[in-house]
Amino acid sequence: MIVHHVALPLAPTNHFLNHVGMVKDKRSRQTWSIIWYATIWALWRVRNNTIFNNVRRSISHILDVAMVNDWLWIKNFLGMTYIAYSDWILNHLQCMNITL
Template identity: 25%
Template sequence: MVSHFCEQEGERRRWFFSWRRELFQWELDLVSQLNDILEPVVLSLDDDSWIWRPDVDGIFSVNSAYNLLVDELRSEDELEEEVAVVFEQLWESPAPSKCVGCVGSVESSIHLFLHCPCALRVWYGIFRWLGVVIVAPPSLMLLFKVMKGAARGKKTRSGFFMIWHATIWCIWKAQNKSIFDNDSFIPDDIVENIKVVSWKWSLARMKTSPCMFYEWNWDPGECLLR
């Protein structure tokens, strides 16, 4: 029952939740966002109803959901044409690809960019670099939301989105080199390449004070807060 999670204090309502484990810092930020959403909620005895907030009429439609995702994933700055093509084709590519980390397998894009053991090691390396502990989610969209929740502010969030794109881009290029150039897919090397690529992108695209690469390599979050 909803009443089990809130109590009235005069004219204000205080929400409280119990968790089965201690929350990570990025999860605490999400709880704070949840409290902000619940703050204006008014409880009543009327029948419950669903309202789709992204639509002015409160009615869900595929078009409004699509526009919401486009706005959520759109970068503040235009990507280079070659990079943009990768992201446009990533989500609904009809052609299966070979996974260099899984011999003999024909895999989906989700596997290639996330669940393949090699790709997963890259993501773990990136999140470790960002100071975030994660458990691999079932989809890239949820992984994107994890990175969004880990950001400490708007500027950091934009930078983390850029790092997310850089990671996808570098995994894509490494997969292609492994297949077409018989190159090695080495997760640790790819992580280091992502750091370099994202640093260069930050200098070219982010509206922040420039930082040296050693600073970016040490803590990109601090660089993004400048």
């Protein structure tokens, strides 16, 4: 689940820096930052749906949407089209070849 790789500091800037600071090499940092952006984008869309359309979602649904978003962004932005969603769900870090 996404909760295993997202830290939650209060300030957004600190949140991002904490998140990308978890990995050391440049390529992994780029990949890892895409996860952060995709997750924040998913949360922003849920927020807007709640505010403007009065749509309520469960936390489980929100996390699933974020995980799908992460997978799609990684596949498209980094050209990792070979990653199957079933593999992504089981071990997204291994799919991206990232060690924390």
